[in-house]
Amino acid sequence: PYTIxxxxxxxxxxxxxxxxxxxxxxxVVILQGLQDPDVPATHTRELxxxxxxxxSLIEIADGEHRLSRPEDLEKLYRAIHSLL
Numbered sequence: 001p002y003t004i005x006x007x008x009x010x011x012x013x014x015x016x017x018x019x020x021x022x023x024x025x026x027x028v029v030i031l032q033g034l035q036d037p038d039v040p041a042t043h044t045r046e047l048x049x050x051x052x053x054x055x056s057l058i059e060i061a062d063g064e065h066r067l068s069r070p071e072d073l074e075k076l077y078r079a080i081h082s083l084l
Contacts, residue, residue, distance in 0.1 A: 020050070027054040029079040031072070033063025 032044045063072055
């Protein structure tokens with residue numbers, strides 16, 4: 001239900017970060033649902049090649065885009081607490 005315009009795409013291209021590796025400056029935990037139809041896991045794995053520093057990926061085999069099920073949220077909460 002989102003409107004995607006040419007201006008939005010062009011603006012995104014002007015702000016691409018994943019052209020070369022960069023230091024995030026903070027810990028990063030990415031939760032990725034492997035059943036996500038909107039953001040393929042291959043994109044997330046490729047992103048890991050650009051992020052330097054304390055970066056981890058948690059893949060959820062049966063997770064979808066929203067990751068809003070109780071078991072998904074529990075993984076999110078555990079990831080947040082691991083950063084504290």
